[in-house]
Amino acid sequence: MIFSNQVRAFVCALLVATLTGCPGSKPQQSTGTVRVVWPKDPESLCPVTLPNSYAVQSINLLYQGLLAIDAASRSRVPCLAEAMPRETRDDSLTYLQYRLNPAATWDNGKPVLASDVAFTLKAHFAPGIPNEGQRAIIDFIQDIRLDAKDPRAFTLVCRGHAATHAINSGEFSVLPEYLLDPTGVLRAVPVRSFTRPVPNLEQLPAVLAFQKAFNEASRWRDPQQLRGSGPYELVSWNNGQQLTLARKAHWWGSQQSHPVFEANPSRIEFHIVPNAATAILALRRGELDVYPMISGPDFARLQQSADSTRFRFYSPPSFRVVVMETNTQHPKLRNALVRQAMGHLIDVDQLVRAVTFGRGRRTTGIINPLERWAYNDSLPLRSYAPARAAELLQQAGWQRRADGWHLPGQAQPVSLRVAYGAGERTYETIALLFQQAARQIGLEVALAPTEGGLLSEQRRNGEFELALRTLYGNPFFYDLRPLLHSDFVGEHGANRTRFSNRRADQLMESIVATGDSTSQARQLRQLQALLYDQAPYLPLFFEPFRVVVGKRLDNARPTGLEPGFAVGSLRAAAEAGGR
Template sequence: MRVRLSVNPETLNPVSYSDAGALQIINLLFQSLLSADLADDKIKPFLAADLPQVERQDSVSLFTYEIREEATWTDGSPVTAADVAFTLKVLKAPLINNESIRPQLQFIQDIKIDPANPKRFTLVCEGYSPEMVLLTGDFFILPAYLLDPDALLQPIEVAALNGSLSELENNENLKAFAEKFNSPEYGHSTTMLQGSGGYLLEEWASGQYLTLKRKSDWWGNDIPQAQHLTANPERISFQVIPDNANALLALKSREIDVLENIEAAEFDKILNDESFKEDYALYSPETYEFVYAGLNTRSPKFSDKHTRQAVAHLIDVNSVIQVSQLNYATPTVGPIPPSIKEYYNTSLEPQSFNAEKVANLLKAAGWQKEQDGWYKSINGKREKLTVDVNYKAGSKTFEPAAIIFQQRAAEVGIPVQLQGMENSLLSSKLRAHEYEMFFRSLSGNPFVINFQPLLHTSFANLGGMNVTGFGTPESDSVLDGINAVESPEEKARLLKRLQEILYDEAAFISMFYLKDRLAVHRRFDNVKVSGLKPNYDVSAFTLQK
């Protein structure tokens, strides 16, 4: 199998990786207790023999797992609960480069290993939410025998890794382990990057290619009740091709077998190329990535929701989809995909440009139309309504969205200043609240729906993820309820209500969900095309008979 990578991974360290390409490769080397089967986008047991047993107590929840009897490491030794305990130490301890995952596992307080069964264990978790069923199993399990042969972390208890960890920062064993584990060499090592998955990293020519080789006697083969465990291709070659045009040329030259995220205009061309379609099948699955606009509610100009609603009606979603995506996108009324029908609020209409509504809403907010624009007295000072819009420079999605917004705003007499910038600068400005409006995208999944960091007022401080400052007592209550409710019907009610509040407050303005554009060579069968990244499961591919 020959697959294109758009970026040479910085590291394949299963704790500190930073890009989607690295994650795709790590998924072939290591496994989680639970993961998604891209055949049906459902969570299934991978390293675990089954979904966890759950017992709720007063202030804690107990999640009991058992690792598959067949599961082994590369050296043939069994995967055990001790490896899970070791992994939790790596993910929760200080000094280790685990900053991106550590907050996600703070709720796991301890692990209890069954003395009668080394493959059975219970995770002791703070509180309870339905999402914990996935979160307790959604991290790569690491081999203690390989990564910690001197048992440096063995004396440290998982229960000691909660709260303040300042004392552990001087632990000599931890410092010695962290130095080795954090090293760039580890994240590139063919001898250390060995997990319970079906593949080994055979070769890595940085900036050129990475080759994975199938294990000859992988334990996951031929488990009748786990057909989602696959390692079919003998070798998988990830070709590093940063430039999209060169990647498409390699596809047309039959030099790669799989290419995703094909530019919309090029995808339309190959859709009409009959000779190309003889060799390649084309897919455009709905993804879980959506584009949205944000307004700074802390700005006096945008503190009134009628003004924000007026701005929302300047966003011409259909035109943006047509221009930037060539219609490979689906309008949405909120941060819930329209494909999740039980949670999507069909009583609302996606945002569209409406000059009359804009004018009426501005008047309701106290703005008055004059010859050269809209004016209002704010804090005793006469202010003109202008909008500064930030977005990632060079983006073929955000830049057209910003330009179309500028054009529609001009039609109703609102000057708009556009500023494209490097993504890290944009992030810092948003978290410092130094902006008026922005366009961005977010990726999610259908399993964990937790909008608290983005929308709860407790995350609206400087540096917090709620950069718009959105939030009302009701929205906070709804967000808390979404995370705690167990009834699917009640969860649906709360999510639909959240969409109504977001729509009405118009600070976090959802626009559309993207579709991927994917080509796969027809000599392969068992192609699991999905809305989940990377939108296909390369390990499942089989050769056509």
């Protein structure tokens, strides 16, 4: 299972929250306009940086990956690829042979080629681009070999052997080289120079020129630049108000037969409405059609209201887990006993009632308890016990005095800082309850609601102590290295906790490498036990999706994957049988 956070959708990504969801249509239905409410702006539609989950939702409608996730079968299926990759191995490398679907084209009518995949890999590995989230997912790819006789065929050369290589290899949106590198400045620089960087790679004129152009923020808001192989195109984007997509008149995937190619709405409007009361009023007035991730209390109240018969309510279990992230290298939090103590200051049962209206699922780790084959159910749920937290702090060497807690040799009392996204109601509730519990034992806690982009930068630079976030996952594979492996610590890695443990590294590497499910399950349980003691993350609960859809629409296809429904599948209720 790869998890990703709200700022970087991946794994981690991961990942996500199907980053390359590959929606489409067959045949295209005349659903008309579908209006979806979002609480915040997507910030950017760059398919490499993926600033938040709302950006991911839009990007999945504009771009496609080699593979897609079929939620019904919980498996990967070909998307831009003609078929699943053919895998061969030698002593230390894995080779994945792909061929692109001959029908796949860009908006200019030109075919999607292997050279586009090579360009895409360079963008995902290029220095100077905030691509660490996506790069972490596909870091095993070392090179690409293009077929001299077939411009649609290529082979990915991958480091080592892992059961997840094949499915992870399709986990990125393929980009059009003709639009993003029209003069071919990167063509002379091979992919292997990016995956195993040559000295001073970032100073090469070609790399500098590409980096400057790619990082231009306006590019990722421009309808003329945001043109992928997906079924929709960007019509307009009014920052903080509305983002509008329209279905392409001529799209290559419209003749594909698999359900992942559904693209029924002719137009999708994402309305940014930060205020929940305003969004619910617009939903009731019929000004909005879909409200995904509505709060637990609001979901329950709407279900019990007099006009509930006008809506369809979906609440599938999700793979998104709310956690408290700890900076394990911060002097205050280096001791695992201190991190464990933080877990005893969070009343998770109260949170589940308050935040999810009792629909959340408590957990001891970042693997969903519903995945019984992998979840370590022998570990006890961490109790809400402020007195126990105080005992653990004392065992860690902290000293309690009249003015608060002190680290050994420190004259000033300790104050902890909890950062979270400004305006995030769930995180605000958790932070306030945590602060109140800490006060009971004389521990000062400062709350730091922070703008999303700034918080991402602070976490990337290790400039935080505790942070509240949500990890997004899926049930297809369990590669936790980007989140927790020591190789991913640092500015260019995705291990924000800066957790480093040799035994954990060995387990994560072995879990990915083994093809034996029994061995994988055993090692996953061992890893969960180790992480439970070390507590780089304090997992709180898995939050279910909550989606409300106006009854004029149907075929939402509720799923445990982000964002809990399939917007491309929505169609007028009469077309869906009037259910």
